[in-house]
Amino acid sequence: MRRLWSGLRRGVTPLGRAVISTGLLALTLARLTGLVELAVVAALCLLLVAIGLAVVLAPSDVRAVLVLRPDRTSVGSPVRGRLRLANRWPVSVLSPVVEVPAGTESRWLRLPTLRAYGTHDAQLVVPAPRRGVITVGPVVYRRTDPVGLFARRVRWAAPVELLVRPATVDLAGLPLGEIRDLEGVPSDRLSMSDLAFHALREYVRGDDLRHVHWRSSARAGQLLVRQYHDTRRTSALLLVDTRPEAYADPEDFELALSVAASVTMRAGHDGYDLALVCGDTIVGGGDPSYVLDAFCRATLDAPGNTHALADLVTRGLAAAYDASLLFLVSGTATPLVDLQRVVAQTPADLWAAVWRTGAGEKAGLAEYAGRPIVTLGELGQLPVAMSEVAR
Known part of the structure; x- marks a missing residue:
């Protein structure tokens, strides 16, 4: 009861406060002056308040489920959702207005009247402007009286998560590494x-x-x-640098994740085992969809919790000791000498490549100790660059 009263006090609209104040003032002046007109005004205000409270506090029982299909998408691809409602009360709900938050945005939907014991499916579109995890919901019914004195928020459906993966491009293929795929040439082991x-x-x-x-x-x-x-499948190791100082701009980190996601998509298509090390996140070989989901939650390191570049490689080699391919993705703000030092510490029998991302940078290809170091200024440059290093 206390929670209901607290919510009701927060739900008084500016118009409701004005009517209540006017009624109290008119009632006080009517007692002091004896004017019937003021007493009538006070009675009308009291009547409006009573009707508003009765409408807002009237019981109801509406069950709702919010469903997103699919619950995963890529940047720029909106997702269609369905709000399934079932009115389990013998009284109709007249043209309900519901709020559906999606990330930092909120959308209002006016639904048709929910008949007593009736059901309704409402369609909605959830945009996916940026990579990340978007919380859609909870779906809240904003219940108001006819005059608009009170507004009560009733939660109808629990929130759901929408995973927005990085943008990707199609790659023709990845290097084969030392161990070939089951359909390829066997290794010497x-x-x-x-x-x-x-x-x-x-x-x-x-x-x-x-x-x-x-x-x-x-x-x-x-x-x-x-x-x-030994005809084991090729095993690839993907390392993503999450140090803030590695990227001149946060968008460069988004480009790095897009490069890594494109490699992941191709590795999954070719049947490669893929392991990922991205900050504190380590995903072992298996279904590439787990790696793509990890990209949705990837963030730059917080101050004081930065992972050293050399430590990133060490943890990656420990997680995928049998890897035959290594992809290290970092930013153009990382000194080239640091990347060369990392390349030098990788095993000689491991094919390795470094990808430097920086929005607007000129594409380039260099080598150190026979390992390619590629600079990318946009995602569209990746297919050509990958074809060059995979020869």
């Missing part, structure tokens, strides 16, 4: 359990008997086991 047959060798104690080739063993008079080429 040998394995006792795989798909590409290599040769037969003598049985050694501890070998799995399932790999014994019985026909050859019978002819040779000794146990022989199959040995295979």
Whole structure:
């Protein structure tokens, strides 16, 4: 009851305050002067207040569910949502007005009358102007009286999250690295359990008997086991620099995430295992959609919690020890000598490339210790640059 009264006090509109003040003043003056006209004014104000309270506080039971399909999108691609309403009260709700917040914006929807025990589906469009996580909702019904003296906010539907992924471009392909894909050329590493047959060798104690080739063993008079080429899928490691000093402008960080997301999309298409290290976020190999979702929540490091560039590489190699490809994405504000030092610490058998992003910068390609260092000024330059370094 106390919560209801507190909410009601906050819901008194400026017009409601004026009517209440006028009624109280007229009632006081009527008692002092005995004027009937003032008593009538006070009675009318009291009647309006009573009707307004009765309308605003009247019980209702409306259940609503907010659904976004899909609940993930990319920058600039709006998402359509559906608000499903069910009136479980024997009284109709006349033309309700609901508020649907979406991030920093709020939209008002006027719905048709909800009949008693009736249902209604309302369509809405949620824009996605920037990368990030947009909270859509909660859906709030703004209930007012006919005169507009009181306004009561009733929550109808819980909020939902919309993940807005970075903008991406299509890439023709990624480098193959040392270990090729299952459909490609096997590596030089040998394995006792795989798909590409290599040769037969003598049985050694501890070998799995399932790999014994019985026909050859019978002819040779000794146990022989199959040995295979290692045909594991290519594993890629993606590192995103989250130090604020690495980027001359916050938009450069958005460009860096778009580059990383484009690489992720291509890696998923080619069936590569992909691991991501982005600030405190570490996503192991698996479904690339988890990596794309991590980009939605990525932020620059807070002051005092900055990750060193060398530490980023160290943590990445520990998370993906068998990686054959490494992509490091940073900003053009990072000194070139720091990037060269990082390149020098990567293993010699690991294909590595550094991508420097800076909005408006001139595209360029350099090499250090045989590793490409690419500068990008816009996302559209990535496909050509990737084709050059993937040769």
